Amino acid sequence: MVRRIGSVSSDARPAGRGALLATARAALDAGGSVLLTGEPGIGRSTVLDTLAAERAGTGTAVLRCAPAEGERHLPFLGMIDLLCEVGDPVLATLSPREQAVMRAALHRSGHEAPQPGSAYDAVLTLRVAVLKTLTALCEHSPVLLVLDDAQWLDRPSAEALAFVARRARRLPLAAVAAWRTPYGPAGAGSGRAEELCPGPVVPLAVPPMAEREVAALLSGQEGPAWPRPVLARLHAASGGNPYAALELSRALAEESRTTGRDPAGPLPIPPALRRLLLARLAALTPRARRTLLAASAAAHPTVALLRRAGCDTAQADVQEAVRLGIVEPSQAGAVRFAQPLMARVVYDRAAPAGRRRAHAALAEAADDPVERAHHLASLSPGWNAETAAALTAAATAARRRGSPATAARLGRLAADRTPSGDPAADADRRLTAAEDAVAAGDYALARDLAHEVLAESARPADRVRAWIVVLDSCGQAMAEVADVFPRALEDARDDPELLARLYYRLSWRAWLVEGSAAAALPHAARSAVLALRAGDRRTELLALTQQAALEFYLGRPAAERTLARALAAPQDPQVLFDHNGPVFLKHRRHLLHDRLDDARTELRALVYTVRHRGSAESLCHCLSGLAQVEILRGRCEAALDLAHQALRVTEQAGLSQGPAWYAVALAEAAGGAADRALAAADRARRHSEDDDDQLFLPRALHAEGHVRLLRGEPAAAVHALQRVRLLETGQGQGDPAVRRWQPDLAEALVATGRADEAAELLAETRAQAARLGRNGLLAVLDRAAGLVAEAQGDPAAAAARLEQAATRLAALPYRLEEARTHLALGRFHARRGEPATARAALTEAARLFTRAGAHPWLAVTTTTLDRLDVPAAAPASPAGLDALTPTEHRVALLVAQGASNREIAAHLTVSVKTVEAALTRAYRKLSARSRVSLARAVMGTGGPP
Numbered sequence: 001m002v003r004r005i006g007s008v009s010s011d012a013r014p015a016g017r018g019a020l021l022a023t024a025r026a027a028l029d030a031g032g033s034v035l036l037t038g039e040p041g042i043g044r045s046t047v048l049d050t051l052a053a054e055r056a057g058t059g060t061a062v063l064r065c066a067p068a069e070g071e072r073h074l075p076f077l078g079m080i081d082l083l084c085e086v087g088d089p090v091l092a093t094l095s096p097r098e099q100a101v102m103r104a105a106l107h108r109s110g111h112e113a114p115q116p117g118s119a120y121d122a123v124l125t126l127r128v129a130v131l132k133t134l135t136a137l138c139e140h141s142p143v144l145l146v147l148d149d150a151q152w153l154d155r156p157s158a159e160a161l162a163f164v165a166r167r168a169r170r171l172p173l174a175a176v177a178a179w180r181t182p183y184g185p186a187g188a189g190s191g192r193a194e195e196l197c198p199g200p201v202v203p204l205a206v207p208p209m210a211e212r213e214v215a216a217l218l219s220g221q222e223g224p225a226w227p228r229p230v231l232a233r234l235h236a237a238s239g240g241n242p243y244a245a246l247e248l249s250r251a252l253a254e255e256s257r258t259t260g261r262d263p264a265g266p267l268p269i270p271p272a273l274r275r276l277l278l279a280r281l282a283a284l285t286p287r288a289r290r291t292l293l294a295a296s297a298a299a300h301p302t303v304a305l306l307r308r309a310g311c312d313t314a315q316a317d318v319q320e321a322v323r324l325g326i327v328e329p330s331q332a333g334a335v336r337f338a339q340p341l342m343a344r345v346v347y348d349r350a351a352p353a354g355r356r357r358a359h360a361a362l363a364e365a366a367d368d369p370v371e372r373a374h375h376l377a378s379l380s381p382g383w384n385a386e387t388a389a390a391l392t393a394a395a396t397a398a399r400r401r402g403s404p405a406t407a408a409r410l411g412r413l414a415a416d417r418t419p420s421g422d423p424a425a426d427a428d429r430r431l432t433a434a435e436d437a438v439a440a441g442d443y444a445l446a447r448d449l450a451h452e453v454l455a456e457s458a459r460p461a462d463r464v465r466a467w468i469v470v471l472d473s474c475g476q477a478m479a480e481v482a483d484v485f486p487r488a489l490e491d492a493r494d495d496p497e498l499l500a501r502l503y504y505r506l507s508w509r510a511w512l513v514e515g516s517a518a519a520a521l522p523h524a525a526r527s528a529v530l531a532l533r534a535g536d537r538r539t540e541l542l543a544l545t546q547q548a549a550l551e552f553y554l555g556r557p558a559a560e561r562t563l564a565r566a567l568a569a570p571q572d573p574q575v576l577f578d579h580n581g582p583v584f585l586k587h588r589r590h591l592l593h594d595r596l597d598d599a600r601t602e603l604r605a606l607v608y609t610v611r612h613r614g615s616a617e618s619l620c621h622c623l624s625g626l627a628q629v630e631i632l633r634g635r636c637e638a639a640l641d642l643a644h645q646a647l648r649v650t651e652q653a654g655l656s657q658g659p660a661w662y663a664v665a666l667a668e669a670a671g672g673a674a675d676r677a678l679a680a681a682d683r684a685r686r687h688s689e690d691d692d693d694q695l696f697l698p699r700a701l702h703a704e705g706h707v708r709l710l711r712g713e714p715a716a717a718v719h720a721l722q723r724v725r726l727l728e729t730g731q732g733q734g735d736p737a738v739r740r741w742q743p744d745l746a747e748a749l750v751a752t753g754r755a756d757e758a759a760e761l762l763a764e765t766r767a768q769a770a771r772l773g774r775n776g777l778l779a780v781l782d783r784a785a786g787l788v789a790e791a792q793g794d795p796a797a798a799a800a801r802l803e804q805a806a807t808r809l810a811a812l813p814y815r816l817e818e819a820r821t822h823l824a825l826g827r828f829h830a831r832r833g834e835p836a837t838a839r840a841a842l843t844e845a846a847r848l849f850t851r852a853g854a855h856p857w858l859a860v861t862t863t864t865l866d867r868l869d870v871p872a873a874a875p876a877s878p879a880g881l882d883a884l885t886p887t888e889h890r891v892a893l894l895v896a897q898g899a900s901n902r903e904i905a906a907h908l909t910v911s912v913k914t915v916e917a918a919l920t921r922a923y924r925k926l927s928a929r930s931r932v933s934l935a936r937a938v939m940g941t942g943g944p945p
Helices: 018-029 044-057 077-082 096-105 119-138 155-165 211-219 228-238 242-259 271-282 286-297 303-308 314-323 340-349 352-365 369-379 385-400 404-416 423-440 443-456 460-472 484-492 496-512 517-534 537-554 559-567 582-592 596-613 616-633 636-653 658-671 674-690 697-710 714-731 742-751 755-772 775-791 795-810 815-831 835-852 855-869 886-896 901-908 912-926 931-939
Strands: 033-038 061-065 143-147 173-180 201-205
Touching: 018 033, 018 044, 018 173, 018 201, 018 674, 033 044, 044 061, 044 143, 044 173, 061 077, 077 155, 096 119, 119 143, 119 155, 155 173, 211 228, 211 242, 211 674, 228 242, 228 340, 228 443, 242 271, 271 340, 286 303, 286 314, 286 340, 286 352, 303 314, 303 352, 352 369, 369 385, 369 404, 385 404, 385 423, 404 423, 404 443, 423 443, 423 460, 443 460, 460 484, 460 496, 484 496, 496 517, 496 537, 517 537, 537 559, 537 582, 559 582, 582 596, 582 616, 596 616, 616 636, 616 658, 616 815, 636 658, 658 674, 658 697, 658 855, 674 697, 697 714, 697 742, 697 855, 714 742, 742 755, 742 775, 755 775, 775 795, 775 815, 795 815, 815 835, 815 855, 835 855, 855 886, 886 901, 886 912, 886 931, 901 912, 912 931
Parallel strands: 033 173, 033 201, 061 143, 143 173
Antiparallel strands: none
16 A cells, blocks of 8 residues: 655745745644635745655655646546545445546546446446545545635535545545635535535635745745845835735846846736736626726725715625636725735726726716825926926925825925926925835835935935935944945034034944944943034934933933933924834833833823824834733733734834744733744744844844743743844843843753752842842742742742732732742742642632733743642553643543533633644543543543532
């Protein structure tokens, strides 16, 4: 018998799909199937190939089919492909009638035709034969069905697979299916995709790739190594679709090679990709195409705007486009194309007269002067002083109302229409638009505009202003623009105002890239002095805030005085509500002094203002900071929402994603799920490493170590947290309350048997915290000190330290730390053989975690409580009990205690499907036929469980 059927490529290595593959592998390991869904080109087949190759490598028999759209009407073609390498010895196990029907369906020549009978009898016989064939294969090894593009599967094959799937629960049979969304024209496929796969089925939407993942994908291809700005544009234009990104990259490389065009220009749409997008448009009615043309011409299309522009059936037309996957569904009436390039394809394919009609109708319909200016500019191309002035006024209006993205777009249009005889106005409009683009997070546009000015202008003020746009648009990745500083300083000459602005950014570079707060501090102080001399209050405020932040980090007492200078009048509104401004730093000072409510109040007011008047980057940092405050306060659900808001803002604006993923990791660890927290921490670390961001890399590593400690992986936690210690020490951290990684590292060191090393760390940290009066951190250090004392053989001191930590934290606002201390106290008493005292402490921890919504920590606590309730000497186990996994054993124990599947799922913080799958495997391993017999097998029959 062959152990591997079909040829599966083992060299598939999908870039950036680690989390998706991990989830799929877990589903397959648990005995379930996986359904991969996504749009064309998103990478479903690549993920499917990887999973199939991995399973084949473990001895699983892999049966594969990959139907095509044009072949979906050919009956049994899918079954022929699936079973093409199943030999006659397997078919010989069937009855003569089943063999004949099966061979006829599979077009196996040289065999006797089946005897005539009813159509129903033939169909049933064939389905039973397929089931028996797969059952025979499963007797020798697990079997994996690989169904690529399953939406094109012919109906008889699909119905036979659905028949098998409903009856295969006790077989080692699973499926991995790829299903295209939208699901194709009416009638394609055969019902719901899940019906083709043996249950439980885990549906996984293959997500768009992040910018870093697209960069990794393109780096493995032949062609130029694109700089980060070009990679960002390729990612944005492709929408994270790997096929689209590859095609765009190849087309851009070919165009750059043959024409010498700057890759910073408009991206060419290759013919293959254009045909794919046009094919999706072909299914639209002519009326819907006209509506989408108007939507592609509008800056911010809505159904209401399209109606006013003469598209009377806009609602129905948009719904038609949503069904075809061309437009994303929206409850708010906004019209957004699912693939970013689709709007350009729709606009480009229209005749010039059709475009002019669309712009004219939209200009008439727009009730917003900014929107109207955009369409009037499209109706009057070329240089025109009046049009340029009108667009400049519209950009100013957009800026005042807090729409920097619109202001940037209108400002560029104004510059493009500025007559060639006014170069000063042209440069000013381009630079103003570039600064608006930075505020909006459109860094690619900002850099384009800045480089246009650098190519044309010789004025030092214009050139330094453009260099600053280049610096500000690199986000956290300042290492990539190191060569800009010498050129900018040369252009600045002896101008104190220009030099002040550059030294402020040199300070950031020293901290982010060199990783040295001590080296960054003199640059910030020099910037403040130069700005004061030049009368540039805005730069002075930014420099003073940076100086204060560095002094806080280094543990310098002067920090309070410097921050007071930054908060003094007069203030600049643009700085006041910036994440690098003094108000944002003020909330961090509140955290150092354990004033969480004050920090929350400052940040909530700041978030409200920044949403209306600030930049995308400032909003991201404010949301992330507020999420971390909510975690400390024990409001985990609010923290999760805020962290994911920050991530959405980051992704939409194209910002460096390390800081946002760090906030998500902390929030998921507090109130979400530990596996998602670990994946987020990993992404935070990789983004920070890709950006060479020494400021956020330690935070990402701290998040990883924290999650590893939560998951009961102390050795891995020590590895990550020791890297944090090395980086933070190298940067010169002098105030341990700024980044509170020390207690986690101490606990992880104790758990790995390195109590003396933990004691040294705690002594050093305690001395710094006591000198600066950091009471909250000192209370948490008491908890770690209690664990050290226990490990060093002094249980009395350990109990005293843990009790002291719990008492101190009860008087402080750190609810999660208080709950963690009760958890540590309960575990300590459990190890001492004091179940009653342990149960009291653990119950209090569970109460606090429940109130905070800290589900991962609550799961750890309830597991510890469960162990207290398990009898020390369990009844004799039947054969097979040792084969249960920990999850299966816990589920079985809870069944024995009378819990329903839904109650078990809530208790273990897993899905009901996961519980059902674990129960199915436990039944099979213990030969149990009911919940009662399962309870007897697990708990014994000597008495009630």
